[in-house]
Structure formats: C-alpha cells, structure tokens
Amino acid sequence: MAADPADGASQPYRVLVASAYFEPGFRAGGPVRSLTALVKRASADVSLTMVTSDRDLGCRTPYPGLSGQWVTRSRSNVFYLDRRSPAQWLRIWRYQRQAGPFDLLYVNSVWQPVFSLLPVMAAALRLVAVRRVLIAPRGEFSPGALGIRSRKKRMFLALWRRVLDRLDVVWHASNDREATQIQELVGATRIVVRENETLLPADPTPPVDHGADHLRLVFLSRITPMKNLDLVLRALRSVTGPLTLDIYGPIDDPPYWRECQRLCDDLAPGTRVRYRGVLRPGQVRETLARYDALVLPTRGENFGHVIAESLSASCAVICSADTPWTEVLTGGGGVVLPETSAAELIRVIGDMVAGGPAEWWNQRVRAGAAYRAWRAADDKPGVLDLVRAEAFVGSPGRATGRVYR
Numbered sequence: 001m002a003a004d005p006a007d008g009a010s011q012p013y014r015v016l017v018a019s020a021y022f023e024p025g026f027r028a029g030g031p032v033r034s035l036t037a038l039v040k041r042a043s044a045d046v047s048l049t050m051v052t053s054d055r056d057l058g059c060r061t062p063y064p065g066l067s068g069q070w071v072t073r074s075r076s077n078v079f080y081l082d083r084r085s086p087a088q089w090l091r092i093w094r095y096q097r098q099a100g101p102f103d104l105l106y107v108n109s110v111w112q113p114v115f116s117l118l119p120v121m122a123a124a125l126r127l128v129a130v131r132r133v134l135i136a137p138r139g140e141f142s143p144g145a146l147g148i149r150s151r152k153k154r155m156f157l158a159l160w161r162r163v164l165d166r167l168d169v170v171w172h173a174s175n176d177r178e179a180t181q182i183q184e185l186v187g188a189t190r191i192v193v194r195e196n197e198t199l200l201p202a203d204p205t206p207p208v209d210h211g212a213d214h215l216r217l218v219f220l221s222r223i224t225p226m227k228n229l230d231l232v233l234r235a236l237r238s239v240t241g242p243l244t245l246d247i248y249g250p251i252d253d254p255p256y257w258r259e260c261q262r263l264c265d266d267l268a269p270g271t272r273v274r275y276r277g278v279l280r281p282g283q284v285r286e287t288l289a290r291y292d293a294l295v296l297p298t299r300g301e302n303f304g305h306v307i308a309e310s311l312s313a314s315c316a317v318i319c320s321a322d323t324p325w326t327e328v329l330t331g332g333g334g335v336v337l338p339e340t341s342a343a344e345l346i347r348v349i350g351d352m353v354a355g356g357p358a359e360w361w362n363q364r365v366r367a368g369a370a371y372r373a374w375r376a377a378d379d380k381p382g383v384l385d386l387v388r389a390e391a392f393v394g395s396p397g398r399a400t401g402r403v404y405r
Helices: 030-041 086-099 113-124 150-164 176-186 229-236 254-266 281-288 305-312 326-333 342-376 383-392
Strands: 013-019 046-053 070-073 076-081 104-107 133-135 169-173 191-193 215-220 243-248 271-275 293-296 316-319 334-336 402-404
Touching: 013 030, 013 113, 013 383, 030 046, 030 305, 046 113, 046 383, 076 086, 104 113, 104 383, 113 133, 113 150, 150 176, 169 176, 169 383, 176 191, 191 383, 215 281, 215 342, 229 243, 229 254, 229 271, 229 342, 281 305, 293 305, 293 342, 305 316, 305 342, 316 326, 316 342, 326 334, 326 342, 334 342
Parallel strands: 013 046, 013 104, 046 076, 104 133, 133 169, 169 191, 215 243, 215 293, 243 271, 293 316, 316 334
Antiparallel strands: 070 076, 191 402
C-alpha cells in the first residue's frame, strides 16, 4: 500500500485523474487499457494521482483489500473509492484540500456522473483547486453514441457548456474525426489530438496454422447495441458455412443479449455460434490468435483497442468505417464495410468463406504486417506531455501532437 500522497513532495506537473474504472478492473474494456498506458508512458516528472471506483463495471463487490485505500499502481497513486461511503468521500476531500492546486484535472467521460460531472462541477465551484481541465469524450460524441438518447444528451450539453465556460478546458480527441465532432457539439477552441496510448508490442504474434477446415470468426467486446453484435447474427442467418463465431465480452445490456440469443436460433446451415464468457486482459491476444478474423461492425469507436489487439495477434479485422482504423485495414489489416449493413456483412463473410484456408492464412499474414507498420509510426509524446507543453511553453502544433485553437 502507498502512503497518502498528500504526505509526499509535490512534482513539477501534478495531474489528478478521475475515472470510473482502472486496474485491476478490466470489464470496461479499452478505457482501462488506455489509462494504464497513459500512466506508464507519462514523463517521469509528471506526478499522477487517480481516484477511481473500488469495483469493476457491473460488479457489486469491491476489489479485495482495495476499498478506501491508497495504492501505488503503474506509477500513479490510486484511491479506490466506495461512492456510498461518506467517510471515504471525506478522506478524498481532505486530501485534495491539503495537497494544494493540481496543474491538471483529467476526466475520461462527458456523461459519467461521479467521476466526470462531479469533479468538473467541483472545479467550477472552486471546491477542487485545479488550473486546467482536460476532458476525453472517448467516442461519446460519435453519431452512433449520440443516437442513443440523443435529445437528452444535446439538452444536457447546452447547459453543461455554461459550466465549462467558467474553466480553462482542453479537450482530448483521439483522431481528427473526433476533434471535428467536439468542435461542432461544444464549440471547443482547444483540442489536443493524440491517438489513445497502448502498451502493445512492436511486432505482431506470428500466425499459427491450427489446421481448421472452417472459417473461425470472433466477436470480442462489451455486448451492447453500440457494438452491433445483432447485425453480425442477422448476417449469419444468410451465410452458408462452414464457419464458427465465438462471442466474448461482458453482457452490459441483458435485454439486448436476449435479442441476440433469439437470432442464434435461426442460423444458416454449417454455422455455429457460441458465447465464451469474459476474458481478462492477459488472455485477449492469445485468444484472438486462434481466429481468422475479428468481426466488429461497431456504431463508432474513438480508438478501438480490440482492433489493435486483433491485428497484433495476426487476426484480420472486419469492421465498420466508424473507427480510426480505415487506412490500416484497407492497407492490409482486413476489411472496412462500405456501409454498416447486414447485406455488406453477408457479402464480406461469404467471400471470406469461399476463399478457403490458404486465403485465410494470407489475410492473417497481411494483418500482422499492417500492425507492424502502424505500431512503428506511434512515436508521439503522451497526451499529458502534449497538454503540459501547450500550457507552459508551447504553441499550436508543438511536438508531434496538434492543438486546435
């Protein structure tokens, strides 16, 4: 266990991170991996303090031995908060008052009430002393995400902008498309564009010949309407195998999962679908390496860690155009659907089945090569270092990140 951070000497650049989920949690998917990489890749003179939930997404019980504790994890002092404990809230309050002003408050959602809205409101009311706020929507402004409860979200944003106007706010976009979405929705004038950080290796896992005589497809993501699993299952009702689809991921939306299960009752001949449960982070790449292609017709991703992980395992990717991976996939990593429809999935999967084992193998080799080229190009400073440079010495476009003004 770590000592209370308020007892230690302050560092040159002090960052307070609020996130609903962090290690050892994993059920929230990509955001946890993004934060882990961000913390580990930050400059040594960036001092990080994080407040996060004491339990994983969808879990009623806290992590063993962590609730209400300060822990040193991945170069960050982390407090695991039971949001129902007044005593723990008081401890956090006393800590931040004693610790003095932070240079940056970084929140990892626009909508999350406890770990985004509350700390930003506290900063606006000067209950938390921060000089600047960095907000990462993490895909929440994509058309697909906004299409869910759209009217309520837009009404909220109109009111929330009045709060943000009281603060020195910078927005974190993971690609140019997301930067445009932020500009259009909130009128932001300062956006730092930095692809989500990753700790994946430089080279892919070489493909292994498993000797299968059928196409092996995998869906690996949270099971929600946003990820579009039902579209895959609708397509498989019209694709003649032989093929298998294995589904991995936490069931975030039980009614939606029941709809998906009903679709599995009427599959085309030669097609088998199985739900295989939830994978821990250390199991993801080794699992993906057993398949020919990941199918993810998502309604929108600001990054898409599972796509990077799939390519790193030499597993091709079939996905929608609503991700930042189009160039990598069309360059050899897989297939980008011209439109996110069952008809396009039927065509693409049907063509893949017809290609046979030799083509499946070649596609996996191409996926690994596309990953290697992408990974070699990821040499930019981390987002915290980019924001720090802009704040104190920088100008638009400093280093290899871009800051829109």
